[in-house]
Amino acid sequence: MTARVPRFSGTIERLLQAADIRVNGPDPWDFQVRNERVFGRILAHGSLGLGESYLDEDWECAQLDEFFHRILRSGVQKRAPRNLRLLAGQLRARWMNLQTPRRAFIPAQVHYDLGNDLFEATFDTRLTGSCGYWRVATDLDAAQDAKHDLICRKLGLARGQRVFDIGCGWGAFMKFSAERYGVQCTGVTVSREQIAWGEERCRGLPVRFILGDYRALPADALGPYDHLVSMGMFEHVGNKNYRAYFNVARRLLRDDGLFLLHTIGSNYSDFEIDPWLDKYIFPNAVLPSIEQIGKAIEGRFMVEDWHNFGSNYDNTLMAWFHKFDGNWPRIAQRYGERFYRVWKYYLLSCAGGFRARVIQLWHLVLSKHGVPGGYLSVR
Numbered sequence: 001m002t003a004r005v006p007r008f009s010g011t012i013e014r015l016l017q018a019a020d021i022r023v024n025g026p027d028p029w030d031f032q033v034r035n036e037r038v039f040g041r042i043l044a045h046g047s048l049g050l051g052e053s054y055l056d057e058d059w060e061c062a063q064l065d066e067f068f069h070r071i072l073r074s075g076v077q078k079r080a081p082r083n084l085r086l087l088a089g090q091l092r093a094r095w096m097n098l099q100t101p102r103r104a105f106i107p108a109q110v111h112y113d114l115g116n117d118l119f120e121a122t123f124d125t126r127l128t129g130s131c132g133y134w135r136v137a138t139d140l141d142a143a144q145d146a147k148h149d150l151i152c153r154k155l156g157l158a159r160g161q162r163v164f165d166i167g168c169g170w171g172a173f174m175k176f177s178a179e180r181y182g183v184q185c186t187g188v189t190v191s192r193e194q195i196a197w198g199e200e201r202c203r204g205l206p207v208r209f210i211l212g213d214y215r216a217l218p219a220d221a222l223g224p225y226d227h228l229v230s231m232g233m234f235e236h237v238g239n240k241n242y243r244a245y246f247n248v249a250r251r252l253l254r255d256d257g258l259f260l261l262h263t264i265g266s267n268y269s270d271f272e273i274d275p276w277l278d279k280y281i282f283p284n285a286v287l288p289s290i291e292q293i294g295k296a297i298e299g300r301f302m303v304e305d306w307h308n309f310g311s312n313y314d315n316t317l318m319a320w321f322h323k324f325d326g327n328w329p330r331i332a333q334r335y336g337e338r339f340y341r342v343w344k345y346y347l348l349s350c351a352g353g354f355r356a357r358v359i360q361l362w363h364l365v366l367s368k369h370g371v372p373g374g375y376l377s378v379r
């Protein structure tokens with residue numbers, strides 16, 4: 001009697017084999033099936049089905065980061081069948097503005113306000129929710145401090161200057177630059193939890209937090225400022241709002257100031273992120289492309305420097321996962337085992353994406369009129 005072959009398994013097996021991944025194979029990046037329904041779920045729902053079936057424990061993988069590295073590096077995801085549900089999501093993102101001022105607080109509700117104890121268990125001691133700079137650093141705190149210092153040096157910060165942080169998060173950069181460079185900082189975020197944590201730790205420093213959307217700042221925060229910085233926030237802006245974003249930045253910045261934009265970037269122009277990440281981690285987010293940024297800054301800013309250190313995000317995400325994994329026992333009761341799988345899948349799938357170089361991390365130094373004599377790049 002022949003063994004029953006799970007429905008749809010052949011299609012998935014062939015796709016995985018093209019990425020040197022085997023179903024129930026011996027390697028740590030192989031795909032271990034726990035429930036045969038996983039094959040149909042992947043074909044029906046694509047990457048969303050893959051992720052949700054992992055949350056439901058339909059499959060396991062000992063090394064998720066390498067699993068995703070192999071899939072994305074090989075490009076097999078482009079050969080997977082597409083369905084009407086995925087197409088509908090793409091059309092919605094293409095034609096609708098999913099990042100209007102009224103919807104600006106959704107990312108905080110879903111992600112940034114999850115709980116500061118979670119982010120303390122994952123991030124560095126300053127709670128920096130963006131890529132570190134690992135050129136010489138050997139641990140997470142050092143990598144994040146090196147990134148903050150790199151930004152300060154790229155902007156040429158000097159004591160007494162005023163800096164505005166668009167999407168300031170928990171205030172990591174503002175605290176660092178106020179302490180180390182003696183600048184005054186104002187930042188805006190849509191997260192109440194971030195402000196509560198940041199104000200407590202920035203007490204006594206010339207640092208101000210504003211709760212709100214970057215397009216609706218209070219009159220006393222409109223500047224102009226000597227310099228601007230924005231780290232890990234542009235991914236929430238959306239292509240329909242890029243020009244409005246840079247218009248705001250231009251109004252906030254002095255004519256001779258510099259604007260450092262720190263953003264994840266895509267190799268291709270798109271209008272949405274991965275459906276699983278959109279549903280569970282970063283709703284309504286989208287990664288910009290070089291073309292999209294270029295069109296948005298035309299007539300508004302000049303590019304003085306463009307620095308890609310996307311491979312550093314692989315190091316950062318792996319450091320975040322190892323810290324989170326080590327701290328999990330003390331927060332497990334609050335968040336539950338299913339959330340552990342959500343956070344693990346998020347961190348390690350993204351690490352694989354950066355390792356595969358399908359997504360990037362960019363530093364753009366922008367000026368309004370060009371630095372007289374030219375800008376000297378800082379690394």
